Amino acid sequence: MSPKVTLQDVADKAGVHRATAARAIRNETKISKEVRERVQKLANEMGYRVNPLVAALMQSRRNTRVSRHTVIAYVTNYPTRYGWRPPHIDRPDYFPGAQARAQELGYKLEHFWLGEPGMTPERFSNVLTTRGIHGLLMGRLPPKIEEARLLWERFSSVALGRTLRTPRLHYVTEDHYAGAALAVRQMIEKGFRRIGFVSTGRDDSPGVLNRWLGGFLREQLKLDAKNRITPFFFIPEPDTEKNPRQFGRWYDKWKPDALLVTEAPPFFEWLKTLKIRPREIPMATLVNERLDEKWTGIYCDHTLLGSLAVETLVGLMVRGETGIPEHPHEVLLSGKWMEGVTLGRKK
Known part of the structure; x- marks a missing residue:
């Protein structure tokens, strides 16, 4: 191209x-x-x-409306100010991509923390309004927090990922269904037939596991019934060794020839507990962010996701669309299949 x-x-x-x-x-x-x-x-x-988005933005500037759009707020609510960024957490960092795209479009992206001492939704909203900030990019929320209360009618808002459930804003996220379906097709192409789906952790983005599972099951229907394996689901347990033991029993029962796991690190910990070498089980992962580890699986460019979120938000700002949308929509970014050393071909 x-x-x-x-x-x-x-x-x-x-x-x-x-x-x-x-x-x-x-x-x-x-x-x-x-x-x-x-x-x-x-x-x-x-x-x-x-570019129609840039054209609309520049038109708004020529109409002298840019003063209310200078700064975009990147809002987080982790227990600590930077708990949402690596190395504090093993999650993608959307901020650099969002910041770079904001700068290209003539904006400045600034981080704002909802956990500031003494902060309330009203005070937070007033701080942003006083500064003339009318665009909010909501970063991922920490586990067990699914709601953010702000004076939404003042702002144009877009959420990154699917951790925010209330209110329902416009979302920019990975196409998890398509990613799982792509992974299964690639594994079938490599000769694997008894492919096992393994959920290795909590679903901290509500609905993501269902989308992964939907993509997997849709492609699994293409296989002979004898090769359709019941998925294994992570169940939170106080006993940290219970899930590995349950996984071991599931593996012995179904005898898959390859696994599609939601995340690789906990899976490798399970293998260590079971005294199984990783190379003994062909594996692909649906979260393949650590490219230096050379895992096989689905990689979704978090830099591009951040950029797409800013573009979506700027579009709302230029059009003057504020508040909780009546018809929230999603912008989905497809992941890519990355070859690594954890799968290979069926022997």
Whole structure:
């Protein structure tokens, strides 16, 4: 695929400033007819296309409405100020991608912590309003917290991931169903038939496990009935060794030739408890963020997810859409299959 043509590419080719190229493409009469026609012709020949989101943003700036959109708040509610970021937690960090995209669009992304001492929903909302902040990007919430109470009518808001259940905002998240389905297809292509689905931890994003399981079961129907294995589900237990023992009994009963696990680290801990070497069981994981570990499985670019969330939020802000949406929607990003050393092909 050829690189996307940018406005700067057109300006360089035309021998004009980037701003001049932009005005010429908008057909502004302040730019001479000759320059307008030359730039427009080059843009068409080069395949340049105007980004509608950026165009809307720049139009709002020309209408002098940008002052209320300068800063976007990245809101978190972990027990500690930075508990939502690695290395404090083994979860994707969406902030860098969101911050970079915000800067590209002319915004500044700032972190705000709901856990500040003495903070209340009203005070938090007032702090943001006083600062002229009207866009909120809700980061992942910690386990067992599914609600955030703010004066939502003041803000344009988008949630990252699916941890926030109340209120129902617009979401930007991974397409978990498609990822699980893709993984099973890849495993079948490699010769595996008795594929076992293993849930290795709590479902801290409500509905994610169901989506993974739905994708797995849909593809499993393509296999002969004799190869359809009942999934294994993690059950929270005070006895930390109970789940590994239960998994061991499940594995001995069904004898899968490969496993699709929700997350790899707890699975490897189970194998250690059972004194099984990881290479003895072919495995792919649905959360394959640690690319340096060379696991096989589904990788979803958290940097791109953060970027998509900002784009979605800016669209709401430019259109002036605030409050809890009547019809919340999701933006889903498909994951990619990454080859590693944990699966191989069926021997």
